[in-house]
Each structure stands twice: as C-alpha cells, then as structure tokens.
Amino acid sequence: MVIKMKSLIAGLALVVASNVNAEEPQKLNLPVICGSAEQFAEVVDKAQETQKFLGESINQNGTPLYTFVFGNQETGTWTVGLYNREMQTVCMVGYGKGYSVFPDGQRF
Numbered sequence: 001m002v003i004k005m006k007s008l009i010a011g012l013a014l015v016v017a018s019n020v021n022a023e024e025p026q027k028l029n030l031p032v033i034c035g036s037a038e039q040f041a042e043v044v045d046k047a048q049e050t051q052k053f054l055g056e057s058i059n060q061n062g063t064p065l066y067t068f069v070f071g072n073q074e075t076g077t078w079t080v081g082l083y084n085r086e087m088q089t090v091c092m093v094g095y096g097k098g099y100s101v102f103p104d105g106q107r108f
C-alpha cells in the first residue's frame with residue numbers, strides 16, 4: 001500500500017509539474033496603480049524623470065495602448081506606464097531605482 005501511495009504521489013507531482021510548464025499565459029498579482037494622465041505626470045515630474053521610450057500596441061478589444069518608460073539617470077529611478085487614451089487612464093506597471101541603458105544589439 002505504501003508503494004502504491006508513493007507511486008500515486010509521484011504521478012500527481014509529474015502532472016502538476018507538466019501543467020506549470022504549459023505554454024498558457026499565467027496571471028500574476030502585480031502592484032499596478034492606475035489613475036489619470038495628470039497624476040502619472042505628477043509622479044514622474046516629482047522624480048525628475050524624463051521620457052526615454054514610447055511604444056504603441058492594442059489590447060484584446062482593439063483599443064490603442066501606449067507604453068511609456070521614464071527615467072532619471074542621475075538618481076537611477078525609473079517608471080513604466082501603460083496609457084489607455086480612450087479611458088484617459090495611465091497604469092503604473094513598474095517603478096524602481098537602478099536602471100541601465102543598453103546599446104543596440106545588447107541584451108540584459
């Protein structure tokens with residue numbers, strides 16, 4: 001009986017492990033903060049960050065989205081925002097201290 005239970009547990013562990021490595025996207029609990037474009041501007045202005053990058057994309061509904069990266073090379077702070085113009089909302093999806101700028105072709 002003990003051997004059968006160990007085999008069952010090992011089999012279940014393999015099933016769980018194979019599901020974790022599946023190619024389906026995972027939903028993560030991230031500290032995303034959303035507000036108006038004016039509120040986002042206040043945050044980056046207070047940190048004296050300037051815009052370093054702008055990228056355009058669309059969401060699953062076809063709504064245009066704009067990703068901004070702001071940074072301050074002197075202090076090392078950075079902020080990433082995702083802007084939905086239709087909703088007039090910016091979500092701060094990342095921020096921190098310590099960033100690097102890479103030349104073309106170089107990766108992290």
